[in-house]
Amino acid sequence: EAGVAQSPRYKIIEKRQSVAFWCNPISGHATLYWYQQILGQGPKLLIQFQNNGVVDDSQLPKDRFSAERLKGVDSTLKIQPAKLEDSAVYLCASSLGPGGVLYEQYFGPGTRLTVT
Amino acid sequence: DAKTTQPNSMESNEEEPVHLPCNHSTISGTDYIHWYRQLPSQGPEYVIHGLTSNVNNRMASLAIAEDRKSSTLILHRATLRDAAVYYCILRTGNTGKLIFGQGTTLQVKP
Numbered sequence: 001e002a003g004v005a006q007s008p009r010y011k012i013i014e015k016r017q018s019v020a021f022w023c024n025p026i027s028g029h030a031t032l033y034w035y036q037q038i039l040g041q042g043p044k045l046l047i048q049f050q051n052n053g054v055v056d057d058s059q060l061p062k063d064r065f066s067a068e069r070l071k072g073v074d075s076t077l078k079i080q081p082a083k084l085e086d087s088a089v090y091l092c093a094s095s096l097g098p099g100g101v102l103y104e105q106y107f108g109p110g111t112r113l114t115v116t
Numbered sequence: 117d118a119k120t121t122q123p124n125s126m127e128s129n130e131e132e133p134v135h136l137p138c139n140h141s142t143i144s145g146t147d148y149i150h151w152y153r154q155l156p157s158q159g160p161e162y163v164i165h166g167l168t169s170n171v172n173n174r175m176a177s178l179a180i181a182e183d184r185k186s187s188t189l190i191l192h193r194a195t196l197r198d199a200a201v202y203y204c205i206l207r208t209g210n211t212g213k214l215i216f217g218q219g220t221t222l223q224v225k226p
Binding site for chain 1: 150152157158159160161162165201203212213214215216217218219
């Protein structure tokens with residue numbers, strides 16, 4: 001079974017530029033998550049989708065971050081404009097079930113973003 | 117959200133058992149205890165989870181205290197590939213949100 005795919009793997013941009021990340025979850029997984037992991041810290045949930053609807057975006061900085069999951073499959077996360085503190089690894093994860101406690105999350109390899 | 121406390125780092129010798137502790141004194145009756153680990157330059161991966169009883173799978177064992185205020189992840193024979201950050205997470209609610217702490221960095225020595 002193919003895992004969660006993410007691209008690009010690395011991205012370097014200057015502050016105030018925009019950037020987009022792409023995620024393809026495991027086939028058939030209804031729930032998709034985006035996490036931000038700053039160096040030395042655990043991942044922090046930014047947004048959770050159930051099919052193509054948003055379940056939780058309480059930690060998403062909505063003034064600069066946006067995310068969509070069209071047709072309930074692939075997802076993109078965008079940052080516009082980027083700030084220095086957005087430098088982090090952005091992880092995508094998916095799970096089979098509706099985000100309940102019994103469904104494990106499968107993580108992609110992440111995209112490492114450096115903002116200069 | 118319920119919180120967990122883990123040591124920042126631990127060391128182990130290869131081929132020896134490793135016991136990774138986790139304290140969760142504010143756990144509620146509906147919280148499941150999950151463990152994930154993150155190998156260098158990879159995303160986290162699921163290890164094991166439990167509610168009240170001890171659990172075993174091919175990767176590890178989870179021992180849960182009777183009062184559920186602490187738990188221990190047991191790797192029966194550590195290998196170099198087990199060197200990772202191990203996260204103990206309480207998971208609850210309909211969303212099953214994962215809230216990661218700092219985790220324990222496990223170093224395995226040959």
